[in-house]
Amino acid sequence: MRQSTTKGAILIATGPWDPAPWAAAVRAVEPDRPVFVWPDLPDPAAIRYALVWGPPEGLLASLPNLAAIFSLGAGVDHLVFQEGLPEVPIVRVVSSDLTRRMTEWVTLQVLTHHRQALAYARQQAARTWKELAQPQAADVRVGIMGMGVLGRDTAQVLVRLGFRVAGWSRRPTTVAGVEAFGGTDGLDPFLARTDILVCLLPLTAETRGILAMPLFAKLARDGALGGPVIINAGRGGLQVEADIVMALADGVLAGASLDVFEEEPLPAASPLWAAPNVVITPHAAAVSAPKELVPLMREQMAAYEAGRPFTNVVDRAAMY
Numbered sequence: 536m537r538q539s540t541t542k543g544a545i546l547i548a549t550g551p552w553d554p555a556p557w558a559a560a561v562r563a564v565e566p567d568r569p570v571f572v573w574p575d576l577p578d579p580a581a582i583r584y585a586l587v588w589g590p591p592e593g594l595l596a597s598l599p600n601l602a603a604i605f606s607l608g609a610g611v612d613h614l615v616f617q618e619g620l621p622e623v624p625i626v627r628v629v630s631s632d633l634t635r636r637m638t639e640w641v642t643l644q645v646l647t648h649h650r651q652a653l654a655y656a657r658q659q660a661a662r663t664w665k666e667l668a669q670p671q672a673a674d675v676r677v678g679i680m681g682m683g684v685l686g687r688d689t690a691q692v693l694v695r696l697g698f699r700v701a702g703w704s705r706r707p708t709t710v711a712g713v714e715a716f717g718g719t720d721g722l723d724p725f726l727a728r729t730d731i732l733v734c735l736l737p738l739t740a741e742t743r744g745i746l747a748m749p750l751f752a753k754l755a756r757d758g759a760l761g762g763p764v765i766i767n768a769g770r771g772g773l774q775v776e777a778d779i780v781m782a783l784a785d786g787v788l789a790g791a792s793l794d795v796f797e798e799e800p801l802p803a804a805s806p807l808w809a810a811p812n813v814v815i816t817p818h819a820a821a822v823s824a825p826k827e828l829v830p831l832m833r834e835q836m837a838a839y840e841a842g843r844p845f846t847n848v849v850d851r852a853a854m855y
């Protein structure tokens with residue numbers, strides 16, 4: 536027998552993250568709703584909503600009355616590569632808080648490379664007073680792969696700073712002041728006009744390993760920064776780290792900023808830690824903040840229980 540849709544229980548399963556702030560945020564906005572934190576699951580049939588990050592394989596399929604899966608992050612690769620996922624909507628995070636955090640991180644990295652912050656830090660450590668030649672933002676071509684919620688917001692800020700910005704997505708995206716490229720045919724011309732490549736793609740079967748030597752070799756080599764730079768905050772699975780290390784050593788790339796890695800935490804033995812002109816952050820570009828995101832999930836549950844459809848639902852065939 537199917538449960539009533541009202542006040543169904545919530546299951547929280549946060550994988551490697553601390554579940555306590557998520558449970559506290561849910562209980563704060565939903566005091567009347569039963570909330571369970573995996574592995575505490577006395578009655579799987581009571582669960583209507585699962586709020587998850589990297590749930591154990593098979594957990595979601597064991598919930599017979601599940602109405603929706605809420606991903607605790609914007610990316611859903613932690614779900615869509617799982618076998619046997621139940622056929623219920625997967626709702627992903629779209630929030631102004633997360634978007635602003637990502638725009639801050641990408642802008643910081645673009646400016647770090649554009650304004651030669653790493654070279655100045657090396658000079659400071661050597662007590663060297665030397666002004667470096669500084670191109671204008673208008674001389675630097677930024678290309679953003681992935682013009683979704685995050686890519687579009689980042690593009691607008693970079694346009695405002697005066698960079699020449701282009702975006703590449705499956706379907707060309709219209710953003711004022713941004714040159715649009717789309718699909719497989721659009722990739723090479725997009726790369727050929729790009730000095731700083733920003734990757735905000737989701738990890739899917741199509742995008743896995745896209746940031747590799749053949750792509751790096753197609754980036755512009757006549758830019759004002761003396762060589763192309765890559766910035767990846769999408770997912771580690773998008774990049775081939777051995778190729779990044781080789782490209783930095785051979786001068787195919789002049790620098791990189793990486794927030795995500797094939798293996799996280801990045802192993803201490805990775806040559807990326809000591810690679811030249813590289814910024815490494817520990818998957819910290821845009822954290823999911825429970826107190827910002829849980830109220831949005833609650834609104835979605837309330838809308839669903841009032842008979843309206845979920846929004847920000849993942850296209851399972853496209854995997855994002």
Ligand SMILES: NC(=O)c1ccc[n+]([C@@H]2O[C@H](COP(=O)([O-])OP(=O)(O)OC[C@H]3O[C@@H](n4cnc5c(N)ncnc54)[C@H](OP(=O)(O)O)[C@@H]3O)[C@@H](O)[C@H]2O)c1
Pocket residue numbers: 608609610611633637680681682683684685686703704705706707708718735736737738739741742768769770794795818819820821822855
């Ligand atoms: N490092 C962090 O802290 C952090 C935090 C949050 C998110 N992220 C990552 O950021 C990613 C993007 O988030 P979002 O909210 O902007 O996602 P989104 O709104 O779903 O946008 C995804 C974009 O990628 C494009 N795309 C997907 N597959 C493609 C392909 N095969 N070829 C070309 N373009 C393709 C889409 O094209 P269309 O526009 O044509 O659909 C869309 O423009 C997430 O999936 C996650 O992995 C990282």
